[in-house]
Amino acid sequence: MKETRKGMLLVLSGPSGAGKGTLAGLLMKQDASFQFSVSATTRAPRTGEINGVHYHFLDDAAFDALVAEGAFLEHANVHGHRYGTLKSEVDKILDKGCNVLLDIDVQGAAMVMKAKPDAVSVFILPPSFTELRRRLEGRKTDAQEEIERRLNNARAEISQLGSYQYVIVNGSSPEDASRTLKAIVDAEKQRTARCIIELDD
Numbered sequence: 001m002k003e004t005r006k007g008m009l010l011v012l013s014g015p016s017g018a019g020k021g022t023l024a025g026l027l028m029k030q031d032a033s034f035q036f037s038v039s040a041t042t043r044a045p046r047t048g049e050i051n052g053v054h055y056h057f058l059d060d061a062a063f064d065a066l067v068a069e070g071a072f073l074e075h076a077n078v079h080g081h082r083y084g085t086l087k088s089e090v091d092k093i094l095d096k097g098c099n100v101l102l103d104i105d106v107q108g109a110a111m112v113m114k115a116k117p118d119a120v121s122v123f124i125l126p127p128s129f130t131e132l133r134r135r136l137e138g139r140k141t142d143a144q145e146e147i148e149r150r151l152n153n154a155r156a157e158i159s160q161l162g163s164y165q166y167v168i169v170n171g172s173s174p175e176d177a178s179r180t181l182k183a184i185v186d187a188e189k190q191r192t193a194r195c196i197i198e199l200d201d
């Protein structure tokens, strides 16, 4: 028997602080077929962030040039900065025969779902707004003003939950949430539309 699978595009969205990054990291650890698509952004790097690994950090002019070239699968303004998924990043991963992991906001996700109807979409929720604040303040990466902006945006983002196929509450155990995410992707891999199976005689 020969089994070939078409590459999957997995879209993870959810408010800042919901734990998308943690879940993306755990998924890639458990399942080497998933690779992270490194987005472009005009946001300044945080301490420890590496250009080309966490993001491609660009200025506005460079971002504009990529928009003009049609280099983005989607791009959006999020929390006052520009972010975009590069077609070249996605293609590079699919060409290797791997699955693509996108950590993108609700606007970008809507564009990807339209352009790629077979993408798998998962919304990550925090257990409460109080916990969301605690996480954003606890990670000490953003100024208070930025945290308030992200908390204000959280409700609008959560209102888009219904347009996603799956939802996971990332509560006190990221391991539990990660197991649920793994179960979703494992089931999605088995969709007939994604598998080409050739049986031996």
Ligand code: 5GP
Pocket: 013, 014, 015, 016, 039, 040, 043, 074, 075, 076, 078, 079, 083, 084, 085, 086, 103, 104, 105, 106, 107, 108, 109
């Ligand atoms: P952060 O600044 O915390 O890294 O990301 C802020 C938000 O931007 C997150 O919700 C993240 O999912 C989103 N984001 C990151 N990359 C992209 C992208 O390429 N496109 C879109 N639309 N959103 C992105």
